[in-house]
Amino acid sequence: MDDAGGLPTETRRGIAVVIAVVFLDLLGFGIIIPILPFYVRSFGLSDLFIGLLAASYSFAQFVAAPMLGRISDERGRRPVLMLSVGVAGVAWTVFGLAAEVDAAFGTVAAVATLFGARTLAGAAGGNIATAQAYIADVTSVDDRASALGLVGAAFALGFVFGPAIGGLAASDAVVGAAERVLPAFIPTTKFSLPSFAAATMSFIALATAAVVLKEPARTAVAANRVSFLAQFRRTFADVTLRPLVVAFFLTSFAFAGVQVMFVPFVADFFDYDATEAALFLTYIGVLGTINQGVLIGRLSKRYSPRPVVFAGTVSLFLALLLLALSPFLGALIPPPGGPVWVTGGLLVLLAFGALASFGNGAVTVGLSTLVSQGAAEGEQGSAFGVTQGAGSLGRTVGPPLAAAAYVVVYWSPFVAGALLMVPVVLVLRAGRR
Known part of the structure; x- marks a missing residue:
């Protein structure tokens, strides 16, 4: 990080890990973008549900971001980041199983699965507040803007590479190869594979945070259920x-x-x-x-x-x-x-x-x-x-x-x-x- 070259090695490592976690998290979100409209239509739903699903993610993020930020003030940045990316991994896995739910329980249950998974992923996506707070904890006022800019760059990279990966995972060649390689009990469709790829990114982020990320030194606040x-x-x-x-x-x-x-x-x-x-x-x-x-x-x-x-x-x-x-x-x-x-x-x-x-x-x-x-x-x-x-x-x-x-x-x-x-x-x- 060019502008943070004067920071201690431990600080630079922590910033790099947080940025990597944000990138992997946003990469998973971006993977879903190209398949979402077609996934909705595969259940015979109106395009109105595409907008509603998009809104459900943002609304859940709106509700969860302040709560995750407050909990990170009380309990620590590291556990909140780990919990949120783990929840996102579960959410995207369930999202990819909606077709199986449809076959077993009907379209209403499948739609409920889509909305439930999407809402849960949105709530986990509120972790950006915690990532930003981590950056604020470990940087001086002079270095903070540059470090926060790198978090924004991780966002941008997630939206650059995520849809490309999602489109590749949904291609006929990849779906065909997955059918030949993966066990029969794993759904291999142009909708499930991108969803599972998104889940994989979240679980990689979880493993990265668990192994490398350390809790920053900061002034903790007493638990206050606001x-x-x-x-x-x-x-x-x-x-x-x-x-x-x-x-x-x-x-x-x-x-x-x-x-x-x-x-x-x-x-x-x-x-x-x-x-x-x-x-x-x-x-x-x-x-x-x-x-x-x-x-x-x-x-x-x-x-x-x-x-x-x-x-x-x-x-x-x-x-x-x-x-x-x-x-x-x-x-x-x-x-x-x-x-x-x-x-x-x-x-x-x-x-x-x-x-x-x-x-x-x-x-x-x-x-x-x-x-x-x-x-x-x-x-x-x-x-x-x-x-x-x-x-x-x-x-x-x-x-x-x-x-x-x-x-x-x-x-x-x-x-x-x-x-x-x-x-x-x-x-x-x-x-x-």
């Missing part, structure tokens, strides 16, 4: 943390909706098929990894977190407006020459991807750093839990609303997302000390 709502009320009573929670919600609300509607948008207006859309998402993911792992960490060394967040919101504002206008701008830009697939529209989308990846990374890292600076020493986990919970709530309600807006006027979710960056700037300015 309710979920009480944590949010207490956080909102803090004039420093309140605007950060609001900002997490608004940016997550806006960006999650755009993420969901991006693929149908490029299919409708640029004739992209699923492979082309996936390649473009990979481009954004690679840029996000570079931004959060290198560029934003260096900017955070030079500037305080608040200007970094402001730069990110401006970048997102411009990116979303550019996306809304891309069909018109693409038609105005003459082809630059070269391969026929290099069009004006592609150039506009590439610019959108660069701005969006930087903006999302700068906002995420900057807000996380502000939370770590504003929270009390013994309540880092709780503070990160509440703010990440607010982000999960935004990712729960944003996509269905964006989809409804897209049906009415295609550009409306992108313009609305851009406009939501304005109140983000305002609440951060209002919360400035």
